[in-house]
Amino acid sequence: MTFVIYFVYLAAAALFVLSLKWMNTPTTARRGVIAGVVAMTASIIGTLLLPDVKHYMPILIAMAAGTVVGVPLSMVALTAVPQRTALSHAFGAMAAAAVGAAKFFLLTSEQLTPFITTAIVFEVLLGGLTLTGSVMAALKLMELWIPTRPVMYANQKIVNFGVIGTAVALSIALIFMNNNGPLASVMFIAILVLSLVWGVLLILPIGGADMPTVISILNSFAGLSAVAMGFVLQNPLLIVAGALDGSSGLILSIIMCRAMNRSFTNVLFGAFGQVQTAAAAGEQKTYRSATPEEAASILDSAGSVVVVPGYGMAVAQAQHKVRELYDSLTKRGVDVKFAIHPVAGRMPGHMNVLLAEADIPYDKLIEMEEINPELPQTDVALIIGANDVTNPAARTDKTSPIYGMPIIDVDKARNVMVVKRSMNPGFAGIDNELYYLPRTMMLFGDAKGFVGDIVKELAHAGH
Amino acid sequence: MELLQYGVMHVSNWLMLASEAASGTSEGGPSQNTLFLFIFLLASFVGMDVIRKVSPLLHTPLMSLTNAISAISIVGAIMVCGSEHYREKGTLGMWLGGIALFAAMTNIVSGFMITDRMLKMFKKREAVKP
Numbered sequence: 272m273t274f275v276i277y278f279v280y281l282a283a284a285a286l287f288v289l290s291l292k293w294m295n296t297p298t299t300a301r302r303g304v305i306a307g308v309v310a311m312t313a314s315i316i317g318t319l320l321l322p323d324v325k326h327y328m329p330i331l332i333a334m335a336a337g338t339v340v341g342v343p344l345s346m347v348a349l350t351a352v353p354q355r356t357a358l359s360h361a362f363g364a365m366a367a368a369a370v371g372a373a374k375f376f377l378l379t380s381e382q383l384t385p386f387i388t389t390a391i392v393f394e395v396l397l398g399g400l401t402l403t404g405s406v407m408a409a410l411k412l413m414e415l416w417i418p419t420r421p422v423m424y425a426n427q428k429i430v431n432f433g434v435i436g437t438a439v440a441l442s443i444a445l446i447f448m449n450n451n452g453p454l455a456s457v458m459f460i461a462i463l464v465l466s467l468v469w470g471v472l473l474i475l476p477i478g479g480a481d482m483p484t485v486i487s488i489l490n491s492f493a494g495l496s497a498v499a500m501g502f503v504l505q506n507p508l509l510i511v512a513g514a515l516d517g518s519s520g521l522i523l524s525i526i527m528c529r530a531m532n533r534s535f536t537n538v539l540f541g542a543f544g545q546v547q548t549a550a551a552a553g554e555q556k557t558y559r560s561a562t563p564e565e566a567a568s569i570l571d572s573a574g575s576v577v578v579v580p581g582y583g584m585a586v587a588q589a590q591h592k593v594r595e596l597y598d599s600l601t602k603r604g605v606d607v608k609f610a611i612h613p614v615a616g617r618m619p620g621h622m623n624v625l626l627a628e629a630d631i632p633y634d635k636l637i638e639m640e641e642i643n644p645e646l647p648q649t650d651v652a653l654i655i656g657a658n659d660v661t662n663p664a665a666r667t668d669k670t671s672p673i674y675g676m677p678i679i680d681v682d683k684a685r686n687v688m689v690v691k692r693s694m695n696p697g698f699a700g701i702d703n704e705l706y707y708l709p710r711t712m713m714l715f716g717d718a719k720g721f722v723g724d725i726v727k728e729l730a731h732a733g734h
Numbered sequence: 735m736e737l738l739q740y741g742v743m744h745v746s747n748w749l750m751l752a753s754e755a756a757s758g759t760s761e762g763g764p765s766q767n768t769l770f771l772f773i774f775l776l777a778s779f780v781g782m783d784v785i786r787k788v789s790p791l792l793h794t795p796l797m798s799l800t801n802a803i804s805a806i807s808i809v810g811a812i813m814v815c816g817s818e819h820y821r822e823k824g825t826l827g828m829w830l831g832g833i834a835l836f837a838a839m840t841n842i843v844s845g846f847m848i849t850d851r852m853l854k855m856f857k858k859r860e861a862v863k864p
Contacts, residue, residue: 280809287803288780294796295787297856304850307803311842318809324816326828333815333832337839344840345847352794355848359801362841366834370810373830377820386767490797497804502770504810510770511777516804518781523793613790620793627855633791634858 272320279317280508286310287512291519297633314508349628350585353617354412357486360493361405363516367496368398368463374503375459380450387503388449392442392462394499399466400473401492407474408485412617422475428540431472438465473539480582480659482617484527484538491520523619530613530639532665532675558694561712563721566688567728569712570596573650573686575606577642579679580622581615583656583691587718593655594629595726603729608635610642610652610679612660643680652684656718658691662703673701687711690721795852802845808838 286306293303318324347355371394378387410417424430441462448455477485494516501509528535570576578597584590600607609631615622623636646652654661663682664671681687682705689706691713705711714721788796814820815831 283806284777287806288784290799290803291781291784291788291796294789294792294799295784296789297791297853297858300792300795300853300856301850304799304846304853307799308846311802311806311808311846314806314809315812318812319816321813323818324812325818326816326821329828329832330812330816330835333811333835334839337836338843340836341840341843341845342847344844345851347848349852352798352848352852355844356794356797356801359798359841359845362837363801363804363807366805366807366811366837366841369830369834369837370807370814373814373820373827373834377814377823377827486797490800494800494804497807498774500807500810501774502767504813505766505770506809507770507773509806509810510774512803512806514774514777515781515784516800518778519785519796519800522782522785523797526790526793611790618794619797620790620795623791624794624852624855627791627852627857630855630857632858633856636791638790 272322276317276320279313280506283310283314283317284508284511287515291515349624350588351413352624353482353486353621354409356618357405357409357412357489360486360489361402361409363493364398364401364405364496366398367394367493367500368402370500371395371398371496371503372459372463375451376456378451380452383449383451385446385449388446390499390502392445394496394503395459395463396438396442396466397492397496397499399463400470401489401496403467403470404474405470405489405493407471408482408489411474411477411479412482417475421478427472427476431469431540434465434469434472438462438469441465477539479617480614481531481538483614483619483621484524484531484533484535486618487520487524487527488535488539489520491517491524494518494520527614527619530677532673532677556707558706558713559709559711560715561688563714563724564728566712566714567725567732569686569688570600570605570651570653570725571603571729571732573600573605575608575645575649576600576651576653577608577610577646577649577681577684579610579612579615579652579654579657579661579681580626581612581655581657581660582617582621583658584718585616585621585625585656587656587720589655589718589722590625590629592719592722592726593626594631596722596729597631597635599726599729608637608642608645610639610646610681611636612639612657612679615657615660639677639679646680647683649684651686651688652681654681654687654689654691655722656690658703659701661705662701663705664701664703668704671701681705682708685710688714690714690716690718692717791856792853795849798845798852799849802842802849805838805841805845808835808842811835811838 287310290303290306293299344355371391375391441458445458494513497513498510501513597607611622659673660678661681665673665676665678811831811834814827815835817827820827
C-alpha cells in the first residue's frame, strides 16, 4: 500500500510542476489550478491511507475548521489580497512550526540524528519568524495597531542581531546535543520563542511601499520551511512542493528588488521611507492645477492615453471608475493603455488583478519595459495614485534616494496629468519634480471621485 | 579534563553520525538524505525556471497558487495528527498535528479558490455587452 501511495506522491509532484508551468499565460492558467487541486486531493487521500494513520476524528475536525476559515478568506475584496496573502504565509509557517515541534518532542533520541535535528531547527526557525513576520506584514497592510511607516528605536540592529544570533547559537548547540532531554527541550522552546520575536522585530522597521518585496521574501521562507519539513519527515513530495514555493518567492523578490534598484539587505534593514524630507522648505515651486472639465477636454482630443495606476487607485477603489473612463475614451477612438510598474501596489501583480477585476482586457496592461518606448509618442500620460515610480529624479538626480530605480517615463509624454490628493510627497517622502513640469496638470482630489467627474464631463461633451 | 574528554568524544561521535547521514551507507551508495538534497536542488532549479516564465500579469495569482501548493505540508500534518504510533506517547502529536492540519487546510481551500477567482477575471477581449 505504501508503495502505491508513493506513486501517488510522484504523480502529484509532476502535476504541481505542470500547474506552475500553465501559469505562464492567462489562457492556460486555470488549467494550472485544476492540476493543483487534483494533485492536492490525491496526496491527501493517499496520506489518509497510510498504515500508521488511524485516528480520523481529529483529522476531520481540523480539516473542517480549516475549510470554515479558508472559504471566507478566499472571498475577500481584491484590494485586500495583499493582506490575505500575508496571512496565508503565516498559516503555512504555522503548520511547519507545529509539525517541527511535534517531531522534536516525539522522536526518540536515536531518531534525532544531526541531519534530522538540523532540519527540525530550520523548520522551526523559518516557521517561527515567517509566522509572526507575516502577521506583522498583514497588520501593516491593514493599517491596524502598528504604523505602516518604519518603526525605529535605538540600537535596533544590535537587538535584532542579538536575537537571531542567540537563536542560531542555541540551534547549533542543539544539533550537537542531538537528544530531546529536559535541557534540550528548554533550548528548543527558546529557539522557537526567539524566532517568533525575530519575525516581529524584522518587519517593524519596514515601510508599506516595500511590502511587495517583503511578501515575496516571506513567501520564499514559508516554502523553505515546508522543504525542511520534507527533510524531517523524509518525504520527497514535501521537498518538491516546498522548493517550488521557495523558488517562486525568491524569483519574485529578485524581480521586486530589481524594480526598486535595491538589495535584499537594503529592503530588510534599510528602513526606507523613514525620513520625511523637508520638501521644498525654502523655495516655493509653482505647479498648475486643473478641473475635471479641462482634463476631459484634453483627453477627448487625445489620440493616445497611457494610464499609470498605483497604490492610490487601490486605496480609493477607483478601478471601476477607471474602467468607465477607459470605455468612454475607447468609444471616442482614443487608444488607451495601462502602464504597470512591477512594484506598483502592495504585492507583485497587484494592479493587474484590480484592473482585470474591473473588466479591462489584459492585453491593454503593458509592462514598464514595453510601454516606455511608446511614451514619447503618447498624447496624455494619466497618473492615478502612483508617485515614486514616475519620479524622473530616479533617472537624473544622483542624490535622490530612488536614483537608479527603473521608472515609467511619463515625463516624456506630450501632456501629463496627475490625480493626487494633495501636494504631499509620496511614501518615500521624496518630492516629485514631475509635478512642476510646464506640461503637467495636477488634478487634486480623491481618485475615484475625480475620475468619475472626468467621465461625467466626457458624457456631457457628447460626440 | 573529564569534561573535555567527554566533549571530544561527543563531537567525534556526532561527526561520525553526521558523515553517515550525509555521505554513504554501508554499501557505499548515497544515503537517503543525500538523495533528498539532490531532489531539493533539482526541484528548486525547475521551480525557478518555470516561475521565470510566468507572465507578470499573473504574479498575484501565482503567489496564491504556490501558497496553496506549499500547503502540501498537510501530508506531514496528517501523518503526525492521525498517527497510531505517536498516540501511544500521548496527545501532543494530535494537538500539534491538528493545528498544522488546520493551518494547511486553510491555505489549500482559500489558496486554490482565490486563485481561480482571480484568474476568471483575466479576459483578453471585452465581455460582450447586452
